[in-house]
Amino acid sequence: MYYDPVEAMDRAALEELQVERLRETIENAKRSPFYAERFKSIDPNDIRTPADVAKLPFTTKDDLRSQYPHGLLTKPLEEFVRLHASSGTTGTPVAVFYTQKDLDTWADLMARSMYCCGCRKTDVLQNTSGYGLFTGGLGIHYGSERLGMLTIPAGAGNTKRQIKLIRDHQVTVLHIIPSFALYFAQKVREEGFEPEDMPWRIALIGAEPHTEEARAKIEKLMHIKAYNSYGLSEMNGPGVAFECVHQNGMHLWEDAYIAEIINPETGEPVAEGEVGELVMTTLTREGMPIIRYRTRDLTRFIPGKCECGRTHRRIDRITGRADDMMILKGVNIYPMQIEQCLMAMPEVGQNYLIELVSDGISDQMKVKVEIKDEFFVEDMRALQGLQKRIAKNLCSEILVTPRVELCQSDSIPKAEGKAVRVVDLRDKE
């Protein structure tokens, strides 16, 4: 029923395991130059509950950069067999090193993750992700082989050939990024096939943040079940948290990681179920343990138990980056909250824009929203009603009532490249 019995381990026993592994991790981390210095006065015996992790200092991306390349390694370089690095030729990159044991641990976590959403040894997985320094490609690849699936390393691009491979080899599981999935569905039709005639049944679409709406669209257009996942190279790569078949949050593997959710401003834990920054600690990585890593990713723990019986807590889909946070009237607001709220309304069109303005006394938020043509009618009352509903929905999400302005299709300028969704027009002192 589970890939590994640890997935349904009793919470008390799981937390005991976490404490034991956290203590070992602290001991082990002290073998690295970085933590040897930083943890000088830390005694592993002070850890008595998983929450005691909060007694340890944070590790930030800047720490990883300043320690580049070897400052966090607990073993001689020759013990490592893999390196992944953040892309880019400017600035100091971040590099993550793996021993053979770390690769095995990671492959097991990946295999467990894919099993969790219904993949089995008898499945055929096609990996349409690029390989290379990006952990998504090799991460899925090793996990898929570990689970025993027939693994087709198709790589990125060449959709026509991908479709042929899927049909020839009866591919049942597709690893595909959300933005490619919709294009893919269209290409399948152009090649003369219907998505429902394709052999696939599962899409792993976790590599990019996306909304629940986007998932629904992918599932409908591809005639597939799409599962979300979470990972980052600092924590190995994919396989940190994965959805089970209930598609209601991602089980975060708590035997391998301690997760905290904190207020990114104060560093304090948020209340149960509230959104904040995810902070991660590795519990099973021998070569490069990282403790209380500030991921900058925003999510929340989903309260309650999952029907699947797994006891590892679930995190919600990532709702943005801590760096994108706006503060308005003392409230933390993330653009993704607004996007999710808007996109859940059938009347809302393709584009929107958030403007932060100041009236000299207090700050205000104005949200310009494109409305689909069929809803942009001449009935003033209907439009005002829609406007109010949008404002109300937004308020219930972000706890601030914005001014809402309805716009016609294509009236908000489309940004080149990454969409600019927030314009801050407040006076800066």
Added chain:
Amino acid sequence: MYYDPVEAMDRAALEELQVERLRETIENAKRSPFYAERFKSIDPNDIRTPADVAKLPFTTKDDLRSQYPHGLLTKPLEEFVRLHASSGTTGTPVAVFYTQKDLDTWADLMARSMYCCGCRKTDVLQNTSGYGLFTGGLGIHYGSERLGMLTIPAGAGNTKRQIKLIRDHQVTVLHIIPSFALYFAQKVREEGFEPEDMPWRIALIGAEPHTEEARAKIEKLMHIKAYNSYGLSEMNGPGVAFECVHQNGMHLWEDAYIAEIINPETGEPVAEGEVGELVMTTLTREGMPIIRYRTRDLTRFIPGKCECGRTHRRIDRITGRADDMMILKGVNIYPMQIEQCLMAMPEVGQNYLIELVSDGISDQMKVKVEIKDEFFVEDMRALQGLQKRIAKNLCSEILVTPRVELCQSDSIPKAEGKAVRVVDLRDKE
């Protein structure tokens, strides 16, 4: 001294091992639909020496195509964990399937191959090859990890970033295709570094056929030792044969393969040391054994023992494809023989063209050769002397004396894409 003691095994014992494994391979192959039919009347006990492999029928690329996708598999599909396939969306592709055990065997052969040319656990390997369905990428990757090298899966492209990674992580081994290597050396200089200041010492350049001259140029311009290798996806991928530090032919791993060299016209073995088509039989592949595969690649066994002490025979670099063979006055000639001969002469420039003409009675070969400007002097006697030397050198290589025509630089039209080196102007009946 060796990665695996089998590399220096006594020949008699090695051949015994081959016989034993060939018998097992025949038994195993009969579990596949294709060989069950083809080997109906084959009795493994008829195999008493490795040369008895010649009692078995050939397997051709057309066989693999007609059996696509599953005709050669000896196990249920769910036992397989990897698929590689030839590229292309037109025509029937060739697919190769691997069990986990096959991947392990392949990784071991790759690790042994890299050890053979001087790679060690303490090395850092950067893989600049694309990953995906092409076996070169994942083949080198798995072998490198198996050997325990720190493996950087850089993938293809982005030379600037590749150079940064090489410098940041003190990369000592580079997997690079020959045609990219020369460009790479140039980019290193453009970035303000000298190749001799780069940390690298070994280049694995086997993925593309290339001449001894090309290797010498790479070694000089990159300030590196470059090693050739041989492999093809039908025989796993890279790791079939690899050069040792003596750079004098590639040891073909005879505990894993039986190699024959035959006349591609008659199918009979060629004389010791003669060039012919390489025919390969897998001895350790459980999921998809292939017996007497016609590779269409042309090479020869290099006679004599290698100084390194490895007893596995060496094959020469691939001198062309059986399909490129010309027959002139009853002699088999391959364009690569002519290219190698020409490019070894310092006077010869960039381009040449082979014309096959008929004078009504017999066929003739005319070779047009561009001469470097500094040798294209007005001294008629010097030019005639050069012309004679070229003709003589060619004759000693191909056993036919061609007519040689000296041309000025850039006077032979350059082909777009793949160079056209042979023009057949003979009357066709």
